[in-house]
Amino acid sequence: MNQRVLQEVALRYFMEVVRAGSVTEAASRLDVAPSAVSRQIGRLERELDTLLFERRARGMTPNAAGELLAAHARRAWLDVERVTDEILALRGLRTGEVRIAATEGFAYEFLPSMVIQFQKKWPGIHFAVDMFVQAEVARRVRDGEVDIGVTVSLSSERGLNVEHRHPSPIMAVMALDHPLASRRLVSLAQVTAYPLALPSKASTLRQLLDISCSRQGLQCDAVITSNHLYPLINYVSECHAVTFCGEAALRRRLVEGRITAVPLRDREMNERHFEVQTLAGRHLPEAVRTFVSFLREQMVEEERLGLRPPAG
Known part of the structure; x- marks a missing residue:
């Protein structure tokens, strides 16, 4: 095996295909012709005497050998960054x-x-x-x-x-004049009696909510959804709807006094x-x-x- 190939252009092209999932997309990102990328991938596979990708109709996925090579490349480049940083530190450059x-x-x-x-x-x-x-x-x-x-x-x-x-529990977020705002703890059963402002179904927080509501036989229907948190927080600050998130996202708004956050007693809401x-x-x-x-x-x-x- 010619081990120098692991430190050359071929490896950079290989990693771009891993990230992009196709030769065409990798070539576009590298600003080179797709044939140039294909040649370098072929060179790597010949030098290592093994295939590195599973070729599929919709692109390329690294196989077991490709995953091993990708892991090597990532660690090698990270080590170069670390050594550079430590050399600068030796020279007193903070x-x-x-x-x-x-x-x-x-x-x-x-x-x-x-x-x-x-x-x-x-x-x-x-x-x-x-x-x-x-x-x-x-x-x-x-x-x-x-x-x-x-x-x-x-x-x-x-x-x-x-x-x-x-621990990073999920909290119920609501306006200061919400009927539940003065409670020390609330349950999902209590909260779902009010309009809900919910994150999109792709979020892990929403998935937890849906699982817990389903387990308890509760309706979890949203009057508004968003794939960002802050539109939901702003929404509930001006009505009697409820949304959900963790305390870090709320610190400034809690200080400003526009909303409050009440811990949830439900088990799933405390497992993050x-x-x-x-x-x-x-x-x-x-x-x-x-x-x-x-x-x-x-x-x-x-x-x-x-x-x-x-x-x-």
């Missing part, structure tokens, strides 16, 4: 970049606030914070496209290391967990390592002071 994928409840207010606090001490560290659904957060961490995932999870994810985890995720087995660059430690310390301090933990 710089670096932290790439974060987060679900909506964390991306809007919780993470920007944490980044501001962090940059007061380490102003040379730059951040990229992007918002995705929960499954996409996990995928991007696993594929090395981001350094950290900040999300909620119902179960452990393959290939990920959980740097910090704690807040997680800070990184790629399993990866040696994190210094800037990423430092921010992960900072996040963990902030969470532990909030728990010590008895503050409600973030729940996106």
Whole structure:
């Protein structure tokens, strides 16, 4: 086997096909001819003496050998980034970049606030914070496209290391003058007696709600739905409808006094967990390592002071 092939253009083209799912789309992203991509994939397969993809009518999917090669490439490139970062640190340059994928409840207010606090001490560290659904957060961490995932999870994810985890219950969100607003706890049976403003069916939160309502024989019909959280929050602030989310997404609005959030007593609504995720087995660059430690310390301090933990 010619192992130099694993460090050349062919590998870059291979990874783009893995990401794009087809030679044509990969060629478009790389701004080269599809034939050039096909030649490089063919070269890799000849050098490694194995097929790397399952060819299908609608594209290409890496087979077991392709998955192994993709994992090697991701780790190799991440190691290059880490070494570069550590060389800069040796020269006394307190710089670096932290790439974060987060679900909506964390991306809007919780993470920007944490980044501001962090940059007061380490102003040379730059951040990229992007918002995705929960499954996409996990995928991007696993594929090395981001350094950290900040999300909620119902179960452990393959290939990920959980740097910090704690309960992240779902709460019922309503206007201050809602008939249920003064309750210490409410149940879904009580809440579903009122109009509901619900996330789209693709969200894990909605799926949990539907499962719990179905188990209890409750109607869970929405008067309004949205694939974003904040239109729903704004909607319930001006009527007697109810929506659902975690506390982190509500902190500023709770302080502003437009809405309130009441914990739900239903078992399923208390089974989510807040997680800070990184790629399993990866040696994190210094800037990423430092921010992960900072996040963990902030969470532990909030728990010590008895503050409600973030729940996106």
